[in-house]
């Protein structure tokens with residue numbers, strides 16, 4: 001994705017209040033991020049561990065999504081979970097159920113969309129083989145990085161479509 005600024009990020013949120021978008025913690029190292037390797041910018045709020053954010057381009061428009069991570073019950077060290085965007089498998093704690101309030105009327109009625117995502121939101125790097133999941137098993141070894149990136153982007157866009165409706 002193209003590099004974006006803190007102002008771009010704050011203006012992009014579609015499913016939280018203007019106040020939350022203004023106050024939320026934006027990554028400090030925006031200038032140093034490997035933008036060419038990112039399909040979306042995702043981060044956790046260091047001050048509020050249950051909060052996570054994702055910003056991506058959808059039809060050339062930046063879309064920011066506020067997420068709530070559910071910690072859930074630990075299922076033990078040996079259990080594995082898979083991210084629904086990049087399909088990376090992680091050992092316990094590497095994947096979390098994250099919920100996004102839907103936009104518009106659906107959101108006002110309390111509708112949300114839940115997805116299992118890498119807890120560090122580094123799906124773009126996992127798909128490109130630039131980051132390895134701790135203890136994760138590589139599946140789909142037959143896919144090239146380009147194919148994994150395309151699949152991650154397709155999953156990302158259907159997630160955005162579900163939130164925006």
Ligand SMILES: [Zn+2]
Nearest residue numbers: 083086118123
């Ligand atoms: Zn992922």
